[in-house]
């Protein structure tokens with residue numbers, strides 16, 4: 001019974017999912033969720049019970065031009081296919097997500113590599129950020145069991161995913177604390193990059209179960225970002 005098939009919540013996860021209002025990662029950097037907004041929809045709550053990890057998003061995206069499910073899916077795949085971590089994505093589904101603030105999610109109970117994206121109008125830039133964030137979750141799920149205390153070198157789940165998007169070039173680090181779980185501070189980015197630099201191989205624990213070496217992924221095992 002090494003697989004985690006039970007619904008499991010650590011206190012940290014519970015707080016992360018049900019805690020105080022969180023800033024949504026795809027909003028303009030200066031925007032925050034309205035104070036007091038803390039209830040997530042039933043759909044999301046159900047998905048969270050399955051161990052999901054989420055990306056919150058503004059209800060309104062400026063000048064969205066990608067509207068049809070097939071177009072959203074294709075645009076999302078275009079980013080995934082550009083990413084060295086794209087092999088971790090087994091499927092992309094465009095689905096209605098009841099909670100207007102949630103743009104996408106992946107599940108970790110068990111992880112299946114399926115990214116579910118809300119059926120709403122998108123722009124390519126927002127989808128790129130979204131996919132980089134979600135692929136960050138998949139890297140996490142591929143590398144560690146959900147209960148591994150060494151998981152992500154202590155970075156919070158959403159900070160890890162945010163830093164994945166920063167590392168991929170579609171987001172910026174946060175110069176100051178935006179509140180909530182969605183942030184990637186410069187020191188968190190360092191932890192993220194150092195952690196990845198020590199990875200020798202990433203294997204999908206789902207779907208095709210493919211593996212990629214650090215070299216194939218373009219990760220540098222020498223860790224040039226480290227001091228010295």
Ligand SMILES: [Zn+2]
Nearest residue numbers: 053054055161
């Ligand atoms: Zn997330």
